[in-house]
Amino acid sequence: MSKHWKRAGGSSRAAGLTATAAMLVALVVAVFGLSASAGASTTGRAASAPLKVAFLYENATNDLGWDTAMYEGQQGVVAKFGSKISVTDKVVPDGPEDVTAVKSLVAAGYKLIFLTAFNQQLYVNPAKFPGVHIVQAEYVGILDKKMPSNTSTYFTVDxxxxxxxxxxxxxxxxxxxxxxxxxxxxxxxxxxxxxxxxxxxxxxxxxxxxxxxxxxxxxxxxxxxxxxxxxxxxxxxxxxxxxxxxxxxxxxxxxxxxxxxxxxxxxxxxxxxxxxxxxNLKPLFLKDTQQALSGTWMSHTDYVSMTEGTTSFDxxxxxxxxxxxxxxxxxxxxxxxxxxxxxxxxxxxxxxxxxxxxxxxxxxxxxxxxxxxxxxxxxxxxxxxxx
Amino acid sequence: MNRGLVIQLIATGIFYGTPMAIAALGELLAERSGVLNLGVEGMMLMGAVVAFWVSRDVSGPNGLVLIIAVLAGAAAAAAVSLIHAFMTITLRANQVVSGLALTIFAGATGLSSYVGDLANLGGNPGRHIMNAINVFGLKDVPILGPIIFNQPALVYISWVIAFAIYWYVNKTRQGLHLRAVGENPEAADAMGVSVTRYRYAHVLIGGALAGVGGSFYTLVISSEWTDGITSGAGWIALALVILAFWRPAGVIAGAYLFGVVSALGANLSARGVQLPPEVFSALPYVLTIAVLAIVSSGWGRGRFGAPAALGVPYARDGG
Structure with missing residues (x-):
């Protein structure tokens, strides 16, 4: 799994293709006079309905690595917010399936989606899902030079x-x-x-x-x-x-x-x-969930380590x-x-x-x-x- | 002294070469009976996944669980080889096609992967690991210690298997029958040897040994299951049989050569010599191609060729 900052060789071709596809989509959107980045702010939702939160994993959640760490964060979110949110999770191996999975989550009304580490951003361009908050681990701008306004990211530097x-x-x-x-x-x-x-x-x-x-x-x-x-x-x-x-x-x-x-x-x-x-990714995920719930969610980038309490020494x-x-x-x-x-x-x-x-x-x-x-x-x- | 690069490379080479050696010994038996089985990779993966599954779910003392796991892996792979035996011996289907189909059917995206998902094996560390044995307490003896006296049990078992196969093929009556079946099935049949029975038996034993080789990956090398964990070892095993001119000693020596090549990259990198990792990943396969090229064009072909009836279905009526 996946702190791929710079990926050599094959993947760059895939990224290139996806980037070309993204450009085509952007062109079509521009022609129709729409703005791809619009609607990335708060989401209007009925006070009673729970916020739908999704976690998309890259490997099994018991991989004893990144996915497990993230899954522990998910459990923290569930424990904290209870019935205020409705949570689902999915394991999707790297590939174009990532986009399909995100699309179906968005269609099902999920408003806050946590993506695992780097590889998923090779396929999923958050800018295509305005109105949905996406938290991508280690967003490094593969598809888009700058991070879209509906995206947040965190980097763990240990x-x-x-x-x-x-x-x-x-x-x-x-x-x-x-x-x-x-x-x-x-x-x-x-x-x-x-x-x-x-x-x-x-x-x-x-x-x-x-x-x-x-x-x-x-x-x-x-x-x-x-x-x-x-x-x-x-x-x-x-x-x-x-x-x-x-x-x-x-x-x-x-x-x-x-x-x-x-x-x-x-x-x-x-x-x-x-x-x-x-x-301990829980504080990061709690922050995003809290902000999405209260409608104050804003794009942010966190560099975290022991100073932030997200890494501990065992x-x-x-x-x-x-x-x-x-x-x-x-x-x-x-x-x-x-x-x-x-x-x-x-x-x-x-x-x-x-x-x-x-x-x-x-x-x-x-x-x-x-x-x-x-x-x-x-x-x-x-x-x-x-x- | 025992930390020296050459000694460590040989010791690690034996370690990494062993699963290929065991699988190749099995393939050697099948081919000696005249049946080419290109399904080694698929059978190894089935052995790997089933052995790991059993080691996770059966409880008991470490040694006993490992023995049961290896046997279960062998049985699973033998069951897969039964398909090949039925297709090629009973139905007389093309051996190449059937073998390839077997590898795809049982392989990294096939049955072994399905079993792994079904039992939720991925991402979990194994509960039982086969550790190196300190034989007679000699593991720190200069030079020979790490190479010979500090390996996991399956390494020693592979030596016994290799010798047993040598003895069986060359020194026993059944071995003579086996060679007859592989070289000239009509003659064997005329002698009263059941070609069908011999071929079935040896394809099944070959499958079982491929399963044992596969279990080495999930019980010894990695103690974990991931799809396609053998990463081509089955294909290397097939090349090894040819490289070894269908002789057990040659299989062992060749497998260790491949093992050394597999271990080379990590050992050099740890000592500060960095070459592109892709080079080392590709080396065993480059070596495979080189070996096949040399052997096929070679000097020993006439004397050490393949069993004469290899790949040829046998029918008594000549059909």
Whole structure:
């Protein structure tokens, strides 16, 4: 699944086709003197009728990854608003079916639709559904340069969570090495990998941090293959940014401490589970639902991490007891700083892998520099694949 | 020392090569009896999905559940191969067409996918995983430790199967009959050997072994079910049989070569050598084509050719 920022190759052709189709539709609309973006504001609905809310998933809601995290958010929405809303959910694999599904939801009167991560935006152009609020995870303007006014989006950038995870991993590895598996070399996966590396280096400046990219989000076996590669090369603790808990299984099988991601994945390999960087999307979904209910919904973009409370650090691992007390205290202190927004993982002096100075002492990267990150930090073993 | 690239590649290569080896050994038996079964990929997927299903829903001690799961996977794949046996042996249908139909029917978008949906297997981690065994406590012995003494049970079982097949084909009376059926069914028939019975038996055993190979993906490598999880291993197994000139030892060696190639990308990337991942994804298939090209044009063809009656339906009246 799907934080595809930039997709190479085949998909761009699909995106191109869809974009052409979108342009044709826009042309037709223009000829008839209509405005495609009209009616994106509040929706008139009878006070008594419940607001119809839909969640469209990309993978099974028990994938232990993004879909599970989102499904937990859906359950939070249902629990909070009860009979004020009527909720449905659907699993639709990536493809043109996404559009059909959204169309039928809109036709059935759904006014607030949550789309899962990136791939659905390759097919669904929210601008075609004026009057419906669409919340698209990580909207990056594939179909349309700017986000339509009926769309909201959120980005989870977990560099801070992985910084803490890196500290913990470096303190328990028995090989002097840790490793991280990135999905695709997009900026937030690089930021998260760098956060992991910097956290590990903060505990042990001599630590070797191995980085590998699978160029794939969904395949469990590819991610597991990568995990085996890292462990073979000597990584004594691993983290991963791909969907699902596959690498955790491999680590547990080999007795290697591992870091969970997105949802509570402990169960797949509890005996060597160390810690987790867990999502809580509920506050985001509650906000959108509340606004849609009260008619105050407006398009917005959220960059969220520990500071916003949408990411938490899970210390319930069986191996957490092996983290030395001193490191635990350092992690707790750092976590407080991250949560209060008083620190970021990327404070100077910060050097790129090439040795180039990125940020001087006393300065930190600003949020744009983090969301545009395209380098690995000094001391990381591994390279960013092209494309 | 045991963390060195070469040792780890060989150890991981054996690991990844094993499911292909087991499936190819099964196909070898079917082809030795004169029946080409191109349905290996579909049968492997059926074995994979059923074994995973059983491992999730049967409770009991880890070892016992895994044994039952592997056997269930074997039985499911054998059941699929029965279709091929009936079509090609009893009805004397074209073996290529029937085999291809089998892979489509049972394959990534077919029955195996349907079973996975039906039992809601997708996205769930397995409850039982076949871990590597530390044989005689020797896993840290230099060089041989990780390669030979720290593999999951099915790896060792595959060695036993390979040897058993070698012994059976070459050293037993039934093996002689099998070869006769594959090389010259008329002669075998005249000797009083039932061609139909031999062919049915070996197609079914071949199917069962494909199922065991498939179960390796969901019980050992991934411990999870996704559609098309074998991703072409069945086709590689078919090529392996040819590459090995229909000999078990060759199947094992060839499978490990493919295993090493499968593991190469991840192991190099973890050591800081980054080549496009697409190259590594394509390598096993490139190797398949290369092997087939070399073998078909090759020097050993005359001596080590396919069973003479491979692909030819047998009818006593010559029909």
């Amino acid at each position: 560099a801070d969570g992985f910084y803490l995870a890196g500290m913990a991993a470096a303190s328990v590895t028995k090989t002097g090495q840790v490793g991280i598996i990135c999905g695709e070399p997009i900026s937030d996966n690089l930021a998260e990998s760098n956060g992991f590396a910097l956290g590990a280096q903060a505990v042990n400046p001599a630590i070797k941090v191995r980085f590998t990219c699978t160029n794939n989000w969904d395949s469990v076996s590819i991610a597991q293959n990568a995990a085996r590669g890292l462990i073979n090369a000597g990584a004594g603790a691993i983290a991963f940014l791909t969907t699902g808990a596959g690498p955790g299984q491999v680590a547990a099988e080999k007795g290697i401490p591992w870091i969970g991601y997105q949802t509570q994945q402990k169960a797949v390999g509890a005996k060597s589970y160390l810690a987790g960087v867990l999502w 210390e319930s691992g069986a191996l957490w007891k092996e983290v030395p007390a001193k490191v635990k205290a350092e992690i707790a202190a750092k976590q407080k700083l991250f949560e209060s927004g008083k620190a970021t993982p990327f404070s100077g002096p910060l050097y790129a892998q090439s040795g180039k100075l990125i940020s001087k002492t006393g300065y930190a990267l600003d949020s744009t520099q983090v969301t545009d990150m395209n380098f690995l930090v000094k001391g990381v073993i591994g390279t960013i694949p092209k494309g």
